[in-house]
Structure formats: C-alpha cells, structure tokens
Amino acid sequence: MKYTFAKRIQQLTGSPLRENAKKRQATSQVISFAYGYPSIEAFPMDTLQKISNRLYTQLDPESFLQYGATEGDPVLRRLIAKRLKTMSSIDTTTDPLIVSGSTQAIDLVIKTLCNEGDIVLCEAQTFSGAVNAIKSYGAVAQAVAFDFDSQSMDLVLLEEQLAQDEQHKIKLIYVIPTFQNPLGTSMPLEKRKALYDLACRYDVLILEDDPYGDLLYTGKAIPKIKSFDREGRVIYTGSFSKILAPSTRLGFIAAADPLMEKFGLVKQTADSHTNFYWQVMLAEFMQHYEFDAHVEQLKMLYKKQAMTMLRELATCPSELLTYITPTGGYFICCQLSEKVDPSRFYAYLETHGLAVIHGDIMSVSGVGYETYFRLNFTKPTIEEIVKGCAILTKALYQASRINQRIG
Amino acid sequence: MKYTFAKRIQQLTGSPLRENAKKRQATSQVISFAYGYPSIEAFPMDTLQKISNRLYTQLDPESFLQYGATEGDPVLRRLIAKRLKTMSSIDTTTDPLIVSGSTQAIDLVIKTLCNEGDIVLCEAQTFSGAVNAIKSYGAVAQAVAFDFDSQSMDLVLLEEQLAQDEQHKIKLIYVIPTFQNPLGTSMPLEKRKALYDLACRYDVLILEDDPYGDLLYTGKAIPKIKSFDREGRVIYTGSFSKILAPSTRLGFIAAADPLMEKFGLVKQTADSHTNFYWQVMLAEFMQHYEFDAHVEQLKMLYKKQAMTMLRELATCPSELLTYITPTGGYFICCQLSEKVDPSRFYAYLETHGLAVIHGDIMSVSGVGYETYFRLNFTKPTIEEIVKGCAILTKALYQASRINQRIG
The missing domain is CATH 3.90.1150.10 (Aspartate Aminotransferase, domain 1)
Incomplete structure (x- = not known):
C-alpha cells in the first residue's frame, strides 16, 4: 500500500x-x-557497579523500577539545581526537568514553541540534530554567518535578520556558546551579553545548548548566557552524555516557570518520563561517590x-x-x-x-x-x-x- | 515576559x-x-542484580554505555522479532524499532502520520496518554462509541464515521484490542477481522496498542490484528513496562518497512535512541535468564x-x-x-x-x-x-x- x-x-x-x-x-x-x-x-565501571548493587540491595525497588514523576527524580533535580548554582551561577525557581539527553531537550523545546513556518536562527555550522529537530516540526532553521575572529555568530548580521523579521516568525535563537559543535569555539562574554541584549530588544528566546560545558581544559570558564538572564528569556539545556555515559540518555532543561510547565506537559506526552534507574544512579553518584x-x-x-x-x-x-x-x-x-x-x-x-x-x-x-x-x-x-x-x-x-x- | x-x-x-x-x-x-x-x-531484583553485574564485569562497556543505534540493540530487536513470531504469529521484515515505552511509540506514530486537523478514531473510553499525544500534534481524537456486548468499538458507527470522511481527514484508528485500558475488554477475533476489513476498505491505518498483551489469565489468546495484516496496514506497539519494569521505558514498534524507516528518522530526532543499558539488560534476560x-x-x-x-x-x-x-x-x-x-x-x-x-x-x-x-x-x-x-x-x-x- x-x-x-x-x-x-x-x-x-x-x-x-x-x-x-x-x-x-x-x-x-x-x-x-x-x-x-x-x-x-x-x-567509571567500578563505581557504576557499586552504585548499581546498592540500588538492587539497599533501595526500595519502587524508587528506580516503578513509574516515576514526569519531571524526574526530585533528588536528582535538586542536585542538578545546586550544581548549576555553584558551578555556573544559574538560579532556577523550578528545579530542572530531566529529559532523555540534550537531543530530547531540543525536540521538546521546538515542539513547544514553534509553529510550522516559524524560524529558528542557528549558527551556520551547528549540531545537525538540532537542525533536524527544527525541520521535524515544519519550522525553518535559518543560518547566521559565523565570525571566526570573535568566535561568535556575527551579531551585526543577526540583528539584520531580526530587524527584517516583520512577521515575527523568528521564535528562537539556537546557540552552543561553549565549546561549540562542530567549531570548538567559545563565545566571549561581551558577545554573549550582546546576543542576550538583541534577544531582549527583538523579543525572541534563546536556546543555550551546553552539552560540553563541564569540560574546560584551559583558562577560565565564561559565564553562561543563562546566568545573566534577568527576563526568563534563556532556555538552558545540559547533558550527562559526555560526563557520565551517552547510553543513559540523561539531560535536563532549566528555564522560567511558565516554560517549564509546558515542557513538562510535552515531556509527559513524549515518553512519560526518563529512565529512572539511571536518574537514581546519577543522584547516588553525585551524593555519595565524588561525581565531581x-x-x-x-x-x-x-x-x-x-x-x-x-x-x-x-x-x-x-x-x-x-x-x-x-x-x-x-x-x-x-x-x-x-x-x-x-x-x-x-x-x-x-x-x-x-x-x-x-x-x-x-x-x-x-x-x-x-x-x-x-x-x-x-x-x-x-x-x-x-x-x-x-x-x-x-x-x-x-x-x-x-x-x-x-x- | x-x-x-x-x-x-x-x-x-x-x-x-x-x-x-x-x-x-x-x-x-x-x-x-x-x-x-x-x-x-x-x-525480579536478584535476576536484575545478577545481569547488571554481568554487564559491568563481562561485557564491553561500549555495548551498553556508549551511544547506540537509533533503531536499538540488534540482539534485542532480533529477540523481540522472534518472540512476536512465536507467541503471536506476527511476521516482520524489519526487526522492531526499540522506543521509550508505548507512550513514545504512540507519540512517534502520530508525529509521523498526522497533520494538524487530521483525525484519529479512538475507542470512546481509552488511554488518556494516546489522546494527549494526538492533541499535542494538533490532530483530533474522535470517539467511536463502544459496544459492551461485543467488547468492541461499534463497527457500524465506525463505518459511518469512515464513510462520512469525504476529505480523508481520518488517518488512523487507534485501538487497544487486548485487555483494553480502561475497560479490560478483549475484542473477539471476528470483530478484529471486521475492523481490519473496514480499514482496508476506507484506506486508513490501524495503530494496535498492546501493552498488556502478554498477561493472559484465562482462556485462549485472541490473534493480534497485526497477525493477519496482509497489506502492511497495522502498526503494532508493545511494551515491557508491565512485564519487566516501567522505569526502564522499553517498548517497540513493528510495522511495514516504509513506515519503519520514517519512525526511525523521527525517533532519531526525538532522543537519538532508547537507554542501552536496559536494552542490553533485557536482551541478556531473554537469552540467559528465562524471561518467559x-x-x-x-x-x-x-x-x-x-x-x-x-x-x-x-x-x-x-x-x-x-x-x-x-x-x-x-x-x-x-x-x-x-x-x-x-x-x-x-x-x-x-x-x-x-x-x-x-x-x-x-x-x-x-x-x-x-x-x-x-x-x-x-x-x-x-x-x-x-x-x-x-x-x-x-x-x-x-x-x-x-x-x-x-x-
């Protein structure tokens, strides 16, 4: 047929x-x-095996094998909120929503915010998974040229694109400011601030995708855009794929409350909740086994x-x-x-x-x-x-x- | 804001x-x-602990901690295909796609098949998660009255609804024929066949949702609609939430190849793949620890x-x-x-x-x-x-x- x-x-x-x-x-x-x-x-095979045995012998099976809350394990959510605060000065009123990797985070954000025909501005070279997620809802990924000298999307061109958008089709600026994929670049603080100011001026949201953010090798960490988000305009997504294990599919979204509420609804429809064994594994790791x-x-x-x-x-x-x-x-x-x-x-x-x-x-x-x-x-x-x-x-x-x- | x-x-x-x-x-x-x-x-805590220890000590970490194939662990997919064949006489040319529970299966199917405004016919009393998934893509869940005497959606009324659909807005009939949720009913074979014939006659697809199908307590199993699907018209979804553990989020989709290809693309965009630790846990369970x-x-x-x-x-x-x-x-x-x-x-x-x-x-x-x-x-x-x-x-x-x- x-x-x-x-x-x-x-x-x-x-x-x-x-x-x-x-x-x-x-x-x-x-x-x-x-x-x-x-x-x-x-x-960390030995540690994972230890924690796993602890789960199977010490913990209530209901806590990691039963259906769980859509938003995720409350203990893990609290731990991630604290970690965001300590390491990145990111404050959230609602603890992060646990999702199945950054990939799901991006998918849920696009589903929640973009109608067919809406535009998401992206760095010209960017994560292909995000471009696919945008397309998969009938939205349009529109490239903003990258300025290699300043390791940032070209903000002059960005402003032109925003200014020309008379129908307000642009809903979101998708950006990987830290250790960009595929470029490896990191946007300097003044560019992050200028990007944020443009988002405020033209009333669009920013999706700050930060799956690599923990892995700083030289120099000083540059503040996340989310850390100076006074208007609730930045949706911040993180991942444990690169610092725990990709197969676990653990990521999270931190955003303003009205957004979090909708992301929660959409997450529930998508897959009820993310695997709880691994949520509890990670929470135990962070609490008792020196995750940092x-x-x-x-x-x-x-x-x-x-x-x-x-x-x-x-x-x-x-x-x-x-x-x-x-x-x-x-x-x-x-x-x-x-x-x-x-x-x-x-x-x-x-x-x-x-x-x-x-x-x-x-x-x-x-x-x-x-x-x-x-x-x-x-x-x-x-x-x-x-x-x-x-x-x-x-x-x-x-x-x-x-x-x-x-x- | x-x-x-x-x-x-x-x-x-x-x-x-x-x-x-x-x-x-x-x-x-x-x-x-x-x-x-x-x-x-x-x-089965002891068995799960045993298998988990086996994973952490005997298996290549890459096989259950690294990124995996979107379609799922090939071993698990083969085992599920064989189980479907043996237990339900369901033949598939492509091994099932592993998804994060039946809930994700329904979500991916709706995303793949329904435009905004399209109609999905459902039993009047049905799984609220499916109704939400349909709504979440701007499609319309339309009730078909249930005939309690025959434990089936009323097929006369169903045909009326199909016949009236001049614009071909109806894309899918969503049905839980076996141990229905919330009714607990099971559609008799002749009703399943009549439903299938109607789907063929009016050229719509059937989504046969079967999360409880393994749990037969009395009498003889009634053949799945998918088992007599000669036209590739039935999308069959199963789950391990009820027979392994819900937190693992393991389900699958079995359908005709052109559908499977699209479901795979949409799955990749949604969350790359389903948790591999649990895919390998289940595959090991089925192979070595008497899952049946x-x-x-x-x-x-x-x-x-x-x-x-x-x-x-x-x-x-x-x-x-x-x-x-x-x-x-x-x-x-x-x-x-x-x-x-x-x-x-x-x-x-x-x-x-x-x-x-x-x-x-x-x-x-x-x-x-x-x-x-x-x-x-x-x-x-x-x-x-x-x-x-x-x-x-x-x-x-x-x-x-x-x-x-x-x-």
Whole structure:
C-alpha cells in the first residue's frame, strides 16, 4: 500500500552521520575522529557497579523500577539545581526537568514553541540534530554567518535578520556558546551579553545548548548566557552524555516557570518520563561517590588527548590547513586552505582509513562548508590520534594544489 | 515576559492523572486501585542484580554505555522479532524499532502520520496518554462509541464515521484490542477481522496498542490484528513496562518497512535512541535468564489478584454495580447503576481513602463517563484489594438512591 506522511516530517532526511556510521561499521581498521563519543576510558565501571548493587540491595525497588514523576527524580533535580548554582551561577525557581539527553531537550523545546513556518536562527555550522529537530516540526532553521575572529555568530548580521523579521516568525535563537559543535569555539562574554541584549530588544528566546560545558581544559570558564538572564528569556539545556555515559540518555532543561510547565506537559506526552534507574544512579553518584572528582579525571584525560592532537596538527603547514584551538569540549575544527583540493583530500582520508566529519554535514544549509571538517579527540586513543594525524598530514600534501611533497 | 506557545500544544492540558497523583502523595493511608502500575513483587531484583553485574564485569562497556543505534540493540530487536513470531504469529521484515515505552511509540506514530486537523478514531473510553499525544500534534481524537456486548468499538458507527470522511481527514484508528485500558475488554477475533476489513476498505491505518498483551489469565489468546495484516496496514506497539519494569521505558514498534524507516528518522530526532543499558539488560534476560518463566510468574501473581478482586466485587449487589470480567491485563471496569449517585459515591471513596480512576479521565471527550470507573488489581496487595473492595461496597450503599443499608 501507499503511505502518506505528515507534512512536518517531509523535510526530514536520514542523518548523513547515521548513514556514514552504517558504512563505517562495514569497513574495518578505520581510525575515527568522526563521532562525538566519549572515550571507553571515561566509563567509571567500578563505581557504576557499586552504585548499581546498592540500588538492587539497599533501595526500595519502587524508587528506580516503578513509574516515576514526569519531571524526574526530585533528588536528582535538586542536585542538578545546586550544581548549576555553584558551578555556573544559574538560579532556577523550578528545579530542572530531566529529559532523555540534550537531543530530547531540543525536540521538546521546538515542539513547544514553534509553529510550522516559524524560524529558528542557528549558527551556520551547528549540531545537525538540532537542525533536524527544527525541520521535524515544519519550522525553518535559518543560518547566521559565523565570525571566526570573535568566535561568535556575527551579531551585526543577526540583528539584520531580526530587524527584517516583520512577521515575527523568528521564535528562537539556537546557540552552543561553549565549546561549540562542530567549531570548538567559545563565545566571549561581551558577545554573549550582546546576543542576550538583541534577544531582549527583538523579543525572541534563546536556546543555550551546553552539552560540553563541564569540560574546560584551559583558562577560565565564561559565564553562561543563562546566568545573566534577568527576563526568563534563556532556555538552558545540559547533558550527562559526555560526563557520565551517552547510553543513559540523561539531560535536563532549566528555564522560567511558565516554560517549564509546558515542557513538562510535552515531556509527559513524549515518553512519560526518563529512565529512572539511571536518574537514581546519577543522584547516588553525585551524593555519595565524588561525581565531581570523576569529571575532573575526565578533564585530565581529554585535555591530554586534545593537547596531543593539537601538537600533531601543529606540524601541518599552515598554508594548507588552519584550525581553531579549543579551550574545552570534544572538537577541533579545521579548514583547508584554497591550496588544497577538498575532494582529493577527503578521498585520501577515506582510502587510508581516517574518518572525519565534513563541514557540510554539521551545517544548516548542508552545502558550502566542504573546506571545513571536524575532528573529535575524546574517542580515539593517544596512539590513534598520532596515527590519524599522520594520515591527515599526508592527505594534505597529496591533495595540495602546489604539489608539495612530504619532508 | 510573555511567552507564546505553538498552536499544536494549546489543546494540551495537564493530565488529570498527574494532578491526582500530586494530590494523592499529600494524603496518606490511601488504598490505590487507580494507577496502572505493576506490583512491587513483580520486580525480579536478584535476576536484575545478577545481569547488571554481568554487564559491568563481562561485557564491553561500549555495548551498553556508549551511544547506540537509533533503531536499538540488534540482539534485542532480533529477540523481540522472534518472540512476536512465536507467541503471536506476527511476521516482520524489519526487526522492531526499540522506543521509550508505548507512550513514545504512540507519540512517534502520530508525529509521523498526522497533520494538524487530521483525525484519529479512538475507542470512546481509552488511554488518556494516546489522546494527549494526538492533541499535542494538533490532530483530533474522535470517539467511536463502544459496544459492551461485543467488547468492541461499534463497527457500524465506525463505518459511518469512515464513510462520512469525504476529505480523508481520518488517518488512523487507534485501538487497544487486548485487555483494553480502561475497560479490560478483549475484542473477539471476528470483530478484529471486521475492523481490519473496514480499514482496508476506507484506506486508513490501524495503530494496535498492546501493552498488556502478554498477561493472559484465562482462556485462549485472541490473534493480534497485526497477525493477519496482509497489506502492511497495522502498526503494532508493545511494551515491557508491565512485564519487566516501567522505569526502564522499553517498548517497540513493528510495522511495514516504509513506515519503519520514517519512525526511525523521527525517533532519531526525538532522543537519538532508547537507554542501552536496559536494552542490553533485557536482551541478556531473554537469552540467559528465562524471561518467559518470569512472565509466567507475573501471570500467576496477577491472576490471583484479579480473582480476589472479582470475588470481592461479586458481593456487590448487581442492581447497584456492574463490571466487566477481564481475561487478562491490569484492569476491571465498573459501572454504577442509575440507582447510585456518582458524586456521593466518589465523595465517599475519597473520604474513606480509596482511589479509583473516573471514567471521564480515560475518555476521549473527557465528559459523560461519570458512572464508569477503572480498578487496577496489579499494584495493590491482596489485603489492600479486600479492604479497598469493602470501602467500595460501603460507598455503593451509602450513595444508593434507594437508600438501602448494609446487611
């Protein structure tokens, strides 16, 4: 029979990441700098096993196996609220809503706020999952050009787009200010403030997506936009995928009360509540097993991996490749110079078994970013980072239009 | 500031169940026949602890802590496909998609298939979560009257509604044929076949929601509608909330390939994938720890509880109360005769600490079902069932319009 699908999902296509992952499984011996995955070293197996045994032997089964509150485990919600206050000076009147990862957070926010045809402004290169979520409700993801010099979306262009929006179709500015995906950039404080002021002036909301925010390796943390949100205009979403384990699907939303109430209703309809075993596991971890020390260990591990990748990239000739040095997070964004032929470069990587994420994939438009690519440094081992960077270096020379040869 | 929400969520109101739950927490000593929760006895704590230890000590952490495939753990998907084939003669070309409970299954199906203004036909008394999911996408839940004599939605009225739908707004018939919620009824085979034929004739899809299907206590299982779906017209959803643990949020969708592909895309956007620890826990349970024997134990436990409740209800005068004897599942549906004043009856229950679900709550229209109420027999203990039924019996007499007194 012939099926007819809802209009809202007609823009939705298979994530190229997903297709690539299938292809990749088929090939062996590929070094992957592609996916935003944590290291296998990152999972605190002994601690998790201890907590799990504690749950099964000491706790009331009803507390982690029965149906639970849509909003999440009250203990966990309180702990996250305190952590937001202590670490990021974020105050919330309602404790955060627990959701199934940042991905669900974005999905619920778009469902709650955007009618079909509404516009969400995004950094031109951004998380493809957010772009898909926007499309999946028939809303439109509209790119704002990125200003690499200031590590921020171009606020002059942003204001132009806001000013031109006479029909008030723009509902939301989606932004990853800290350790951006795919760029690895962090928006400076004055840009965050200017962005916030623009949102106030043009009466739009900001969705501040911060899945990597805990993972600062160098320098001082930049205040979250949510921390100076005096008007209740910022929806802040965080995740435990990168600091506990992705499979657990634990994230949260912190926002003003009227928004929280609606997000709660929409969450209830979506899946009743997020897995409670893992909510209780995380609450126990935070209360009794030095969760913050665990995060510090992760930061040391990943800082070393980031430094290794940066050291290796430093050996690439800057006339062929430039890159942004991140201060935290998961990614380094590289750009090929015009002296390198992108298709020859990527073909070499594929033939020689190095996976990276092409710029087009992590962009709103899906085209025009072929000279950019994203490298992940958390999943590969130190050895793989060194080997992978050697392949990358060779690819640069092989694809160089000036036909320079190695050493 | 003033917030503007998407049109699609404007019909969405707080689930009365949710509000009631909040109120109920505040009161103590209430016997609850209200919620569709499993018994605390139902959780196989020792087995779960064993499997969990096996995961943390024997398995690759990547297999249950890392990001996983959107469609779910391939091993679990295969096991569920085999179980569907063996137990229900359901064949699928693609193994089921793992989702976060039946609730998410319904949400994804509506998102994928219904435009704003489209109609989903439902049994007049049905799962309120499904009605909310339909509303949350701006679609319309339209009731089809229930024929209690045949334990089926009235198929004559259904056909009238389908025939009148000149604009083809009806996209889906949502039905819980087996151990219906809230009615506890099971649609006979000939009615299932007639429903299927109508769906074919009028070219609409059927969403067969079957969260209780495993829990048959008496008689023979009636074939699922999906088992004779020759046209790929039936979307079948199942759940492990009632036979493993609700907090795990494990459910699945089985449907024709073109539908499965779209559900996968929409699932990816919704939350990437369902918690993998629990997917692997369940797969291990099914492979190595006699999951079906566990389900058999549950059936014995619940059958005893159902029989106790039926025995107690049998002492109520049938001129005041009638009820439907279920052959499985979670619920017994009762109806007050016109000799009982519903408001006095419910007031008595509230004052004396017995919680039930009013018919209005579990209905499409939200009104007109005040003489009906749903009793759950799986969560209360045998002692609570006896005590609760005594309160119920007293309430009947107290609210009787013929002013009959006890004994």
